[in-house]
Amino acid sequence: MPQPQRSAGGDRPQTGYPRQMGDDRTVARVLLDRRGRTYAEEAGIRLADRPAPLYQLLVLATLLSTRIRAQVAVAAARELFAAGYRTPQAMEAASWQDRVDALGRGHYRRYDERTSTMLGTGARLCLDRWRGDLRRLHREADGDPAGLRRRLTEFPGIGPTGADIFLREAQTVWPDVRPYADRRALAGAKRLGLPASPDRLAGLVGAAEFGRLASALVRVALGEESAGEVSRTAAGAR
Missing domain, CATH: 1.10.340.30 (Hypothetical protein; domain 2)
Incomplete structure (x- = not known):
């Protein structure tokens, strides 16, 4: 099995094989556990x-x-x-x-x-x-x-x-706006190797949790949370 490698552009792991949806859900869950508070x-x-x-x-x-x-x-x-x-x-x-x-x-x-x-x-x-x-x-x-x-x-x-x-x-209180992921949230998703579309990201968590996930992804994009640490923790949980 190929071993994870670091990309030259950051701490997003490059595994050499496609990550499955279950793996993405694990990453999303780990991120929520670590950084699940909204800015509000x-x-x-x-x-x-x-x-x-x-x-x-x-x-x-x-x-x-x-x-x-x-x-x-x-x-x-x-x-x-x-x-x-x-x-x-x-x-x-x-x-x-x-x-x-x-x-x-x-x-x-x-x-x-x-x-x-x-x-x-x-x-x-x-x-x-x-x-x-x-x-x-x-x-x-x-x-x-x-x-x-x-x-x-x-x-x-x-x-x-x-x-x-x-x-x-x-x-989180206006459900008709969901799923809303702005440029920074999508940048965080990209750093984690998660889907870079709001609809696909929404499939990783429950509807009520998507606002929290979007805020957590922004923290990754801003460097408040390490993409590498999240990915490594998720890998250990699988």
Whole structure:
């Protein structure tokens, strides 16, 4: 039997023979066991199809959209929520300086002033356009991912990447969006030798777990999780 070899481009194992679907499921399960928390969970968001947690996810997606480490963005989101800014009403009512200070406590300092402005403006837009309830946005788009992405990018600080982050996490409570895997999630799948299509990836786990898998794949793409360690652990489990 051919022995696993390292590829020149990274730590994805090259086995010399095609991996079976059962092997892919094992890799997906190991990854979920190691990195199965979504970024929303890490930020302390109890995600549900309700106005407050959906707005909190929008805040998190805004923070994650900048060129800053994901863990710093998550820490800043936790500080904003700890300060009480969990709804668009509370976010807009906070002073610009109060938002800057909360971001600073999360070490989100490179973009704190601009982000404070965007959060205030975005909160006002959420209230004016969607009456503070992003379920209205969901209904208006009829659950269509392209329509949702278009509407989400109307928020300041939410570009295509931010919209992808929001939908990748929101699919846990918006089943009609599943399976949603953005560019980074698919890059993580490629590093692990998993199928590089959302539908095929969805076949590896239960429907309710796909959002967690997508977040875990992003962690592989960002280097927060080692593709080699996941693959080696999965090989030992077979």
